[in-house]
Amino acid sequence: MTDEDSPADPLAWxxxxxxVAYECPGFEIAHEDVRLPDGTETDFDYLVDDPAVVLLAFTPDGDVVLVEEWRQAVGRVNRGLPAGGVEDEDANLAAAAHRELTEETGYEADSVEKFAEFEPTNGVADAVHHYFLAEGCRPTGEQDLDFNESIRVTTQSYDDLLAAVRDGEIRDGRTALGVLNHELG
Known part of the structure; x- marks a missing residue:
């Protein structure tokens, strides 16, 4: 039986x-008119966001490469895992992971391997985050930041990073999800 042959889920809208209600560099807001299962007609707006890669990047010494970045929405510097959108010229997700790590941090990885995939905010956005374990990361080049990125690169031991997530010191959900998933894996 194919998806087309499957009966619709009774919860489906x-x-x-x-x-498109609004468009800017990096995302757009979609506006949809929808019919609910009970026949009610209403509308729904959501963020349309390109797929992203998130990197849990280890140096040869076992430290994790992190970025400290200004986040305007919450008005503070956020410490977390390097991450960024998949671009059209990326051959695949692994290529996007290599590119994003280098662009944001100046580090290059010997290897990257996907370990998870999540829809972090599927109630309000269609974003999908692909998590990669990057190993053998060394600072080999310059950052190549987008015009609207303010990033400082740092490293931290994995145990200290895990403790910072557990203690709520790291509030970035994308980072917490990746670290905790890796820890449970």
Whole structure:
């Protein structure tokens, strides 16, 4: 049986029309008119976001490469894992992971391996984050930041990073999810 042959899930909403309500570099807001399972017609807006890669990047000494970045939405510097959007020129997700690590941190990895995939905010966004373990990371080049990125690179022992996540010192959900998933794996 194919997806087309499967009966629709009784919880599914029917999209009757779709438009882009707002567009800017990096994302857009979609506006959809929908019909709910009980026949009610309403609308729904959500963030349309390209897939992203998130890197748990280890140096040869076992430290984790982190970025400290200004986050305007919360008005503070955020410490977390390097991450960024998949671009059209990326051959695959692993290539995007290598590129993003180098662009954001100036580090290059000997290897990257995908270990998880999550929809971090699927109630309000269609974003999918692909998590990669990067090993053998060494500072080999310069950062190549986007015009709207303010990033400082740092490293921390994995045990201290894990403790910072457990203690709530690291509030970045993308980082906490990656570290805790890795720890449980």
């Amino acid at each position: 029917e999209t009757t029309s779709r438009s």
